[in-house]
Amino acid sequence: MTTAEAVLEENRSTIDRVIIVVLIACNIISTSGVFENYIGGIDRAALVTIALISTFYIIYSIASIDNTASMFSIGFIILFTLQISTFYFHTQIPINPLPLSIFAPIFTFSVFFRVRLDAEEILRIAYYIGLTYALLYVLISLLPGLLLPQSSSLSGLLIGYEGRADRFIASSSYLAFVLIYSLLHKGAKFRVFAITLSLVAIYLTYSRVFQACLLATIVLHYAGVGIRTTSILFRTIFLGFTAVMLWGVIDSGWMPFEPFMQDASGYIRHLGYMQVTTFLSHSPIFGAGLPSSLDAMNALLGSAVDVYGADYGALGIWLNWGLAGVVLYILGVYFLTSTGGASGKVYMRAASEDQKTLRLLGLHFALYCSTAPVIFGGSGTVLFCLILAYRLRNR
Secondary structure (H helix, E strand, C coil), X not given: CCHHHHHHHHCHHHHHHHHXXXXXXXXXXXXXXXXXXXXXXXXXXXXXHHHHHHHHHHHHHHHCCCHHHHHHHHHHHHHHHHHHHHHHHHHCCCCCCCHHHHHHHHHHHHHHHHCCCCHHHHHXXXXXXXXXXXXXXXXXXXXXXXXXXXXXXXXXXXXXXXXXXXXXXXCHHHHHHHHHHHHHCCCCCCHHHHHHHHHHHHHHCCCHHHHHXXXXXXXXXXXXXXXXXXXXXXXXXXXXXXXXXXXXXXXXXXXXXXXXXXXXXHHHHHHHHHHHHHHHHHCCCCCCCCCCCHHHHHHHHCCCCCCCHHHHCHHHHHHHHHHHHHHHHHHHHXXXXXXXXXXXXXXXXXXXXXXXXXXXXXXXHHHHCCCCCCCCCCCCHHHHHHHHHHHHHCC
8 A cells, every 4th residue: 555545545535524514515505596696607616526526436436336326326327318319319418517406316326335424424414414404494594685785686585476485595405314313313503593593594495395394204203103104105105196297198188286286386387287298298207307507407308498407306306317217216116115034113213313213214305206396406305315325335
């Protein structure tokens, strides 16, 4: 071993900690629009940083002949390349790698699989960063005029429809994580403060589906419902919602958003749903592919409204990632709801606080994925990769 290799090995844990801090911080920055108003271009820089870190660890895994990490990485690289090419085939728009960095978090699995930190330390890092973000989110939501720069354009930060309160774009998965972590870790620092703060932040997101999914996960846990029962219930709900969303590709008269058209959000989703299902009925294998911009996707679909794949659950995954992507997405949710054959109650009694945290967070993701694909490009992607890597590394 050379001197340089010896120094690297000696400082490996420190390097790994820095990598995890940067990775999680960048994920929050890139999925919460507020930071862009302080430093222009920081969200794109954060995504590029995630892409560079992931690329290094992918190469490291392949060079180390790490079969598990290499298999996942190479498989997603092939699918990613295929879907980029698919969008180019449909539109003839030159491929621009910079906007495509939005999909970089999907490749962070190799990072968590290769770092030499245990789940306890990684979760503790995520907890402190997430808690800091929750505090910032609450303060900006309550005092935007005081904390945001004078030049800020709230139109890029706020989500709102007629008849519904405006709310700031949130990295909701990290708010959920902070709440679950602080509830389950009785020795966590600032525990009461963290529980209170995360609840306020979650309320201020005004995201009804997100709040309902998180509430259901926590209530069932504290009501004593077994993990296996909850897993089966959430998996069934996910498959039911997925079937409802995908059926429109087969039956053009199927309009699941029609009952909600009185709501502005429901009306926009109804229009987008018709465009997406029509397109997929003509391109079911590869879908539309991974777009270089929202405008390019809208033009391809011929849609008069912005079409966000995240609004349509598994249907949005099909649109961007093709049929193979839908299969992987469903398998991902199945993984999150799998107990590995162990009795739910026995598992939770024997599990550590960290294992319980990852399990409940995974169940929340599984239920929320019924309508929002948070594990495939949303704020939950990096945390999903952490759950996946941890369970496969300790199988």
